[in-house]
Amino acid sequence: MKRVVVGLSGGVDSSVAAYLLKEQGYDVIGLFMKNWHDDSVTISNECPWLEDSNDALLVAEKLGIPFQTIDLSEQYQEKIVDYMFKEYENGRTPNPDVLCNREIKFDVFMKIALSLGADYVATGHYCRKDTIMVDGKEVHQLLAGKDDNKDQSYFLCQLSQEQLAKALFPIGELTKPEVREIATKMELVTAEKKDSQGLCFIGKVRLPEFLQQKLQPKEGIIVEIKETNEIYHNPKPRFENLESELAYEAQNKDYTNSNGIVKGKHQGAHYFTNGQRRGLNVGGTKEGLFVIQTDVENNIIYVGEGPNHPGLFKNTLFIKAEEVHWIREDLQLAPGEKMEVMARIRYRQPLQKATLHQFESGMYVHFENPQSAITEGQFVAWYHDDELQGSGVIS
Template sequence: MKRVVVGLSGGVDSSVAAYLLKEQGYEVIGLFMKNWHDDSVTISKECPWLDDSNDAMLVAEKLGIPFQTVDLSEEYKKRIVDYMFNEYERGRTPNPDVLCNREIKFDVFMKIALSLGADFVATGHYCRKGTTTTENGEMVYQLLAGKDKNKDQSYFLCQLSQEQLSQTLFPIGELQKSEVRKIAAEQDLITAEKKDSQGLCFIGKVRLPEFLQQKLQPKEGNIVEIDASEEKYQAETPEFSDKKEELEFLSRKYSYSPAEGKVVGKHQGAHYFTKGQRKGLAVGGTPEPLFVIETSVEDNVIYTGQGKDHPGMYRRGLFVTPEETHWVREDLKLEQGEEMRVKARIRYRQPLQDATLHQTAEGLYVVFDEPQASITEGQFVAWHLEEELIGSGVIS
């Protein structure tokens, strides 16, 4: 009888994951991760960790499995929260959920589980694990999209390694969300009707600007609007002397200076804003709503444009540095000068887009067939071959 430690989060997905494993004959242990308990920054009514741990305990009781809570808040602060502050300070927008999976659930948590004699760790993610053989006949693990296309969470696991995958189970990956809720109701689990949690991985619902303000001091600056008819958007595509020049051109960001636009408002700190953001600008009176098209942390300026079709929002390519490029399938890793046709996404829930990977000496370029809106530094790009996620990287 193999032993599995389930990360019970107090939600319906992990509850059903634990139930299914028990039905399959595994010896199941429920573990709740307490990752944060600074109540000053959570909206305590929304999703306090106490309610979640209580629900997780009641589920474990109902299923007749051992249960305990592990306090990972020190590691979480060091590896996730401090990293987030650091990234925002640099004017990048991190993805804490991807990081939490890489650094906490499938590293710190996994080590605790294995120290309890577990053969596997299981989570309530909507994704699947497969196996295949490489050209030299070696077996490798695959990270596959969840069957519920609307809930597929493989993106959040895009930084997992072969070793982590080998010791992981995803019991609900074959199910639709509606089926998961149905099973929870049939088994009379307290989480059956519970709403899915929003907000940072295991912190609950956090007001991000307030969260950031604890470390990043407010600093008043200008909101500048750039007109869509600006000359730089009309520029002809030049002739390229080589591939590298073309890749750099397709991946370049527009650069702006305050003189190019007009000041339309004030903000409390450029590092609180991210590309594509519409809420929180508090500027009215424009025919179309303003969207953030670029931020400059150095000059503390936010550049905006009217409407979601503003040309400043779009570009076709992005770049990932070698140290921030990760292959789930190391056997498919590109060598310098190689290309690969893939499907890729730059955010969770974005439909997969046709793209080409180009591996250069400097790093990896991802060039999309169609221009993409709000390519944001610090977020993750993930690339797929059909329904398998094979690699990812931090947008540079």
């Protein structure tokens, strides 16, 4: 019997994952990760770890599997929370869920599981894994979940071949309603439980308050850039080569407060992100104002009116060479090579046609259609059919 450690989160997905593995004859152990202590910044009791760990324990008892809670809050603080603060401080918007999978669930947690004699680690993610042979070597594929509405492959876009080799995703072939049906049939306490939302393991967090713990408020100005501004109508220069053309398309616009209108004040540019609409507290425009760029150095937020404002759109983004990550290492591009893919820049975004262009300095992802609110610090992931092949941090 192969041994599997399941990350039981106290939700319905991981509960059903544990049940299915037990049915398949695995020796299953349930582990609950406690990753957060500070309840002062979570909204209401949306994700209280106590209730979740209790539900996880009840599921384990019902399934007749051993269960324990492990405290990873120190590692979580260091690898996820501190990283988030640093990124926000630098004006980038991190994705804690992607990092949490790479650094916590499939690293720290996986090492603990393997020390308990586990052959695999399983989670309740809606995605699938397949293994193929390439040049006589096993290569693991990360595939989208069968439920289009719930596919979570994007959150695992930073996993490595070593991590995938030890991973199992038991519910990847199922839809959410099917998962709930199994839980109801098995009378699991989590059958009707709502999906948790918010930061991975922290729950629904008041982000400004969470950030204010480390990042001090700092009053600055909100500047509106009109869509008629000449910055959007400058003729495109001539380029020596493709790389310099892509670099031009990927760069941020050079806004200054002299080419806009001061609309109000904010409490810190580091609290805002591209495409954000809420929290600006500025009225007097026909359509809502959207953040089109943040300047953390000068503490200025640039905004534009309406969701179709030209300042929101770009068709090219850049990933630094050291931040390009291939799950399928055998498909890696050499400098000068390109590849047509389908890509997304955020979870649940419909896949978009794009071309990867690899250079010594890094990779440009050029989209067929301009994309709204490309955000530094977030991840772009690229696919071929339903296989996620690689990803990178947007620079």
